[in-house]
Amino acid sequence: MNVLVFHIGPERYALPLAAVLRVLPAARLKALPxxxxxxxxxxxxxxxxxxxxxxSRLGGSPAETVRYDTRILLVDLPAAGATRRLGLRAERVTGVETLLEAPLDPGVLAAPWLGAVARSAAGGMLQLIEPARLLAPEVAALLFGSEGAAA
Structure with missing residues (x-):
């Protein structure tokens, strides 16, 4: 499986490449009070x-300043029978890598959005991110309206 690799703090994470619709440069965002x-x-x-x-913030690290390699990764999420678009601001996006084998464990129970750990063909371990599990139902409702609450 091919994955897009980025960092949260010093750790390397990855999204399945098939889940990424577009990779956008960092952009100005409107605040959501x-x-x-x-x-x-x-x-x-x-x-x-x-x-x-x-x-980075979701993973418990402070948000880094926007850098030349900060990107917004566009993904689709299932929400209440509809597909919703979500951007993921990722720090230090390094590129595409291939996983050597099937993931090694089922993920992290305390953070359901974290998937399994896998070894990369380029060396080292990668923690996979599961886009469909990123948002708690109450956050999905806040971002997408009550009909957008995650199933």
Whole structure:
């Protein structure tokens, strides 16, 4: 499986490449007052408001300043029978790698959005991110309206 690799603090994480719709440069976001601190804001994507999650903040690290390799990864999420678009602000995006084998464990119970750990063909371990499990139901409802609450 091919994955897109990025960092949260010093650790390497990955999204399945098939889950990534687009990779966008960092952009100015509109603040969302009252949202959890890991919600970076709203991206205006050709007139469509797309909520953006800061993966560093979600992972418990302070948000880094926007760097030349900060990207917004666009993914689709299932929410109440519909597909919703979500942006993921990722720090230090390093590129595409291939996993050597099937993931080694089932993930982290305390953080359901974290998937299994796998070894990369380029060397080292990668923690996979599961986009469909990123948002708690109450956060999905806040970002997408009550009909957007995650199933």
């Amino acid at each position: 009252g949202a959890p601190d890991y919600v970076a804001g709203l991206l205006d994507l050709h007139g469509e408001p797309v909520p953006v999650i800061d993966l």
